[in-house]
Amino acid sequence: MQKATxxxxxxxxxxxxFLWNKIGSEWIGIDGQNFIILRQSPFSAKSSLNTxxxxxxxxxxxxxxxxxxxxxxxxxxxxxxxxxxxxIRQDPFQCYISFICSSNASIQNIKLMLTKLCRRFGSQVDxxxxxxxxxxxxxxxxxxxxxxxxxCGLGFRAKYVKEAAKAVHxxxxxxxxxxxxxxxxASGILKDVPGIGNKIADCILLFSLDKMDAFPIDxxxxxxxxxxxxxxxxxxxxxxxxxxxxxxxxxxxxxYFGPYAGYAxxxxxxxxxxxxxxxxx
DNA sequence: TCATCACCTGGAGA
DNA sequence: ATCTCCAGGTGAT
Numbered sequence: 001m002q003k004a005t006x007x008x009x010x011x012x013x014x015x016x017x018f019l020w021n022k023i024g025s026e027w028i029g030i031d032g033q034n035f036i037i038l039r040q041s042p043f044s045a046k047s048s049l050n051t052x053x054x055x056x057x058x059x060x061x062x063x064x065x066x067x068x069x070x071x072x073x074x075x076x077x078x079x080x081x082x083x084x085x086x087x088i089r090q091d092p093f094q095c096y097i098s099f100i101c102s103s104n105a106s107i108q109n110i111k112l113m114l115t116k117l118c119r120r121f122g123s124q125v126d127x128x129x130x131x132x133x134x135x136x137x138x139x140x141x142x143x144x145x146x147x148x149x150x151x152c153g154l155g156f157r158a159k160y161v162k163e164a165a166k167a168v169h170x171x172x173x174x175x176x177x178x179x180x181x182x183x184x185x186a187s188g189i190l191k192d193v194p195g196i197g198n199k200i201a202d203c204i205l206l207f208s209l210d211k212m213d214a215f216p217i218d219x220x221x222x223x224x225x226x227x228x229x230x231x232x233x234x235x236x237x238x239x240x241x242x243x244x245x246x247x248x249x250x251x252x253x254x255x256y257f258g259p260y261a262g263y264a265x266x267x268x269x270x271x272x273x274x275x276x277x278x279x280x281x
Numbered sequence: 282t283c284a285t286c287a288c289c290t291g292g293a294g295a
Numbered sequence: 296a297t298c299t300c301c302a303g304g305t306g307a308t
Contacts, residue, residue: 015303099303106302109291155289160305197305218303240304242283269303 006056007084008040013280014270016088016207018098018111019118019135020281030118031055032091033134035127048127057089065212069257069264074228078267085270087263088207092175093168094135095208099200100160100193109153111281116152117141141165160195167193179209186211198246206262213254215261217246224272225249232256 012020012027020029027038034049045052053059070076079085101113114135121136121144141149142165149158167173173193178186186209190201199218205211217225225236233252241249257264273280 102302103304104288104302105290105304106292109302112291150289153290156287156305157289195305199304203303216303220303239284243305244282273303 005062005084006086007082008038010082010085010270011088012038014082014085014266015107015273015280016266017090018107018114018281019094022281023130028130028132030094030122030132030135032094033137034091035125035130035132035134037128046128048125055089057087060087062086065260065263069260069267071257071264075257075264075267078264078271081274082267082270085267087212087266089210090208091135092178092204092208093138096164096168096173096175096190096204097135097141097161099203099207100164100195101154101157102203103157103160103195103200105157107280113153113157117149117154120148120152138165138168142169157195160193164193164195175209178205183211183213187214198241198243198250202250202262206265212260212262215250215253215257215265217241217249217253220269220272221265224268225253227272 008027012029017029020027025039029036029038031050034047036045036047036052036055038045045056047055066079070079097117098110098114102110105113118133118135121140122133124131124133141161144162146158146162149161154161164173168175173189178189181189183205186205187198187201190196190204191198196204199216202214202216205214206216215221222236222238222241225233226238230236233249233256235245236249254261
């Protein structure tokens with residue numbers, strides 16, 4: 001029973017998802033056209049449409065993965081500190097739009113933008129006593145005018161969101177085939193979309209398309225590599241990574257952490273942000 | 282291929 | 296109150 005081992009607070013508050021709110025002892029979240037309610041104790045999980053198992057990645061062999069990524073004392077510390085942290089398998093379109101919005105924005109601001117997007121472009125549904133808005137559909141965002149997106153506070157991201165939705169709508173971006181493709185191919189296709197670079201592609205691949213060798217390297221991860229792993233990955237500095245440097249570093253990271261490097265990333269990211277007392281949702 | 286720099290917006294800190 | 300600075304980056308010179 002892996003459900004019992006997941007820590008819901010920890011998992012929701014790890015920067016993977018944004019459209020979640022805690023009301024009393026329940027977490028209520030939006031995942032595409034689906035709503036999910038999670039409670040830790042006594043554990044319960046319900047959703048309006050899809051199976052909860054898929055979202056919670058119940059098919060992962062979490063014990064095997066933890067053993068596999070615990071390759072040094074730093075990761076061991078991180079996994080020990082947040083033992084119930086898990087990756088989530090999100091709705092790909094929502095994840096894609098969410099991380100395009102994440103560019104140069106705080107977690108709180110990302111949540112605000114996405115909440116406004118749902119209120120304006122999603123549809124209101126009653127679920128379990130709550131009135132909730134679904135995430136906007138592909139065709140809705142693909143056909144809207146930019147101004148409506150600006151009104152949601154997206155700023156310079158508005159044009160990217162519109163173009164990104166159009167790319168899905170016309171079939172240029174097909175999440176099913178990205179899911180089947182290997183990491184490098186899928187990443188290259190995503191990066192053709194304006195507003196998506198290496199880091200955002202990695203987030204989309206890791207959090208919604210089952211690429212556990214995707215390893216998002218953001219500001220925080222760069223600090224972590226510099227602080228704990230400067231001997232393993234020299235040539236990491238505090239300066240922003242160029243595209244090629246990112247790719248070279250990513251290759252070496254996957255060599256070092258292995259096929260579940262993305263899981264390691266999630267534990268390390270959580271550890272360092274908590275250490276610096278950064279806010280989550 | 283690399284280094285700079287601008288970019289919308291909301292929130293925190295001076 | 297008002298200002299500055301920064302936030303899970305990316306694209307154009």
